[in-house]
Amino acid sequence: MFEGLFQFLFKYRPVVFERGELAFDAPWPIALVLLAGAAAALPAVVIYTRPQARLRTPDRALLAGLRLAVLGILVFCLARPMLVIATVVPQQNFLGILIDDSRSMQIADEGEQPRSEFIHETFGPEGSELVAALGDRFKLRFFRFSETVQRLGDVGELTFTGRRTDLARALDAARRELAAVPLAGLVLITDGADNADAPLTEILLQLAAGRVPVHTVGLGAQRFAKDIALERVATPRTVLQGSSVAVDLTVAHSGFGGETVRLTVEDAGRIVSAQDVRLPGEGETAPVRVHFTANEVGPRLFRFRAAAQPGEAVSQNNVLEALVFVDSGERKILYFEGEPRFEVKFVRRAIADDENLRVVVLQRTAENKFYRIGVDDPSELAGGFPKVREELFRYDGLILGSVEASFFTHDQLGMITEFVGQRGGGLLALGGRHAFARGGYAGTPLAEALPIVLDSDASSDGGSFFAEVKVGLTPYGRGHPVTQLAEDVESSEARWKELPELSMLNPLREVKPGASTLLTGRAADLSDPLVVLAHQRYGRGRAMAFPVQDSWLWQMHADIPVDDMTHETFWRQLLRWLVSGVTDRVAVTSSLDRVERGAPVTITAEVSDSGYIRLNGAEVVANVTTPGGLEREVPMEWTVERDGEYRASFLAEEDGLYEVRVQAQQAGVPLGSAESYVQAGDLQTEYFDAEMRASLLERIADETGGRFYTPATIGTLPEDVSFTESGTTVHEERDLWDMPVLFLMLVGLIAAEWGYRRQRGLA
């Protein structure tokens, strides 16, 4: 519409003005033209500047201006204005046409036809006006691209089965291929759903520098009319067997606002969790937390699926997968209790059947007298609480009960802090008459690690604080794996409301800026809730505060049925979560848990000595076992960037599970080993974020001097491509003096002058 009107008034399409340069080619010397113009203007100026009784000054100025404008247009036309524009010499230049051959081209998001139908209709054997027009002007070279780029002889070779779309690679390959010929430009026909993570900036700069315009043709809808997609899944890499796993999912949709969809979690085809999700309004995403129990040991590929709905544009994006290693190993936790308390008995009882957790108790029963429970050998903890790092760091977690800070030396307090920060262990501080500020911890090194603010004044209340609190979930705690007491969030929340009150001796009200509160406690005579369960990440580990002193009442209280498992469930989840991310002296992670076949995998290992000091001089080797069972040894090199960090890469060339076992040694002495797993295969990447990305395609066109088209506007492509500075070109002159707009302006100005004079009684 706009372009048609523009062309009617200005004779040419906007692109001609964009690309052309204004020039004048008057048949007479330009000075003569200007002189003639001045001569014609002089009488008008003289007449209108002379005072006349019938004309006021504004009238004279307006009429003079109109007359001078008319003369100006005439002078402009006499100067013979023209646009000088570069156009290609027919059949002297090449045009690269890059066609997207990826799977997303099969999506039928506009009507019944897939995106690829445009390709077939336009470039098929029947031919089209577009191809004919392009063929008249250029020598055409076709390319197909997805994760690879190939020359294309015939459109019939396209399969639209590519697993990824790599626009940068496609443009670069085409540029290289056509580097030796006069290249008028590239035409990129795609949905723009690039998923290669390759930066485009560099290749766009190269194309712009080489004056190779890239004209982009966007296929598909910019927003699906109806679709549901799982956009993101966040799972822990490793969990202990039998643990409750909380997974955060983001569900996006269009056209399903207010409707409910079923979300399921599958482990090897078996549904382990299901819940209904009510989708929010249009344009909003739904954050969803799902819970399930990881019972099967080893690397498990969990599949998250939103049930496909009728009319969805893409159903493949309803499914996401995540690889989680379910660890059957045992985590060892030291529980140091400063005085005999029933918490010891009931914590031990709660995790007694948990094969993944072992609690070793060191309980002070009198001055300098300790009672050890669950030690491996007579020497373990024989000297009381550990005094050296090696002794403490052999544990994965540490529970501190009611023990005053002055019991520890300053070095021991620092060592506990390092246990969390450097070793990556989990610390759980319980309430009690010798705990937190009441136990003198304010201002100690350990206070830094704790998630709560220790108010030193709290210890000056004479130790008289006592409150029986009703424990409740915070919004954060509502979906946290530690506080899930039932299969679904609603049942869990209801269960929390039923639990009996607990007593607290430590009035903690404030958590630190990076900490999160899961549980709070309210008492009738307290205006503010108290912190009951909070955690924060401190360095490599987790620190938690649970400042109640009798959680065993959740087992023993008369309101709790004898066979109720609430207390057991809570403590198992609490301790499992506390130590679930704790690594050994050798730890390994892979850059991704799932990769497309053929993609590179980077593995990173951290190696420490027995005191968890990072080691740089270790010999570290990764043994990579392919899905086919072949074993390959990949040496790992110290990264230099960080102490104790080693890195190596390999290509995942087969579909299936790769096992990476890293072994480290120093001077022939083994330091330890660790495993990681990577699943290679078809990630269905093409079906995620598969809507046409007009903004990206416009950017590519803008930065290289091309234009962006859709199938509806592509008719002008052949002519537009002709106006280019690259390749073999000639300069055309296009007259502007006969533009209709000039004629209309002349008529309009004269009519305005006449009309004004008539209105003022001068005609």
Add this chain to the structure above:
Amino acid sequence: MGTVLWVQPLGAPARPQGQRPAREANAQGRAFYFTRAEYTSYGRRRFGSWAVDFPKADRQFLIGLRHLTNIDAYELENPVRLDDPDLRRFPFLYALEVGYMSLTEPEVAGLRDYLLAGGFLVIDDFWGTRQWANFEAEMRRVLPEYDIVDIPVDHALLSAFYHIDEILQVPGRGGGVNGRPTWQYDGYVPALRGIFDQHGRLMVVINWNTDLGDAWEWAEDPWYPLQFSNFAYQLGINMILYGMSH
């Protein structure tokens, strides 16, 4: 056998349910309460058997317990009825003179729930085969699925605080001195027995043919043999520390 200080009618509960002695202000939030089981008994014409040695034995034992360990124990006695829902707030329970025990059905249910939930019961001061038979019959009503077995001397109970390698027969007041026997009725040999749950957890410790309570109650009496009061304190402390951690 000791002195009965707390009087109750024959065969009747000590106090109506829910009525408990008012606690002192400093009783709140303590780690340990020496809790004595109030139960229904028969055969004692005037006194309820649960209250034997009460409360002097309790208080005197608590003095020793607090002196010898760092436990935050409430200083006074804490009797609780077996059918009182509050019983489960006190995971350690002491009962004696169970040879006269005659539990009501609510008491049976209350004690059963208490033990299955995780409570720890120490039985003391009953003698001879007749009293054993009565106690055994009552416990069968409470925990019919579990047997009473001997606790070996190498059990962790006997090394929780003190190392005890021999079970002594602790006599009642006046016994064991000047040639008087330490036993009563036909209870010549002391026994340490227990009831374990299906996971091997000790729920009930049974001190038969011995009277730890009298030893606690009369520990300050110069006529009471030191070796028995020492042993009674040692075993008592061990049972508490074990019961609080296992």
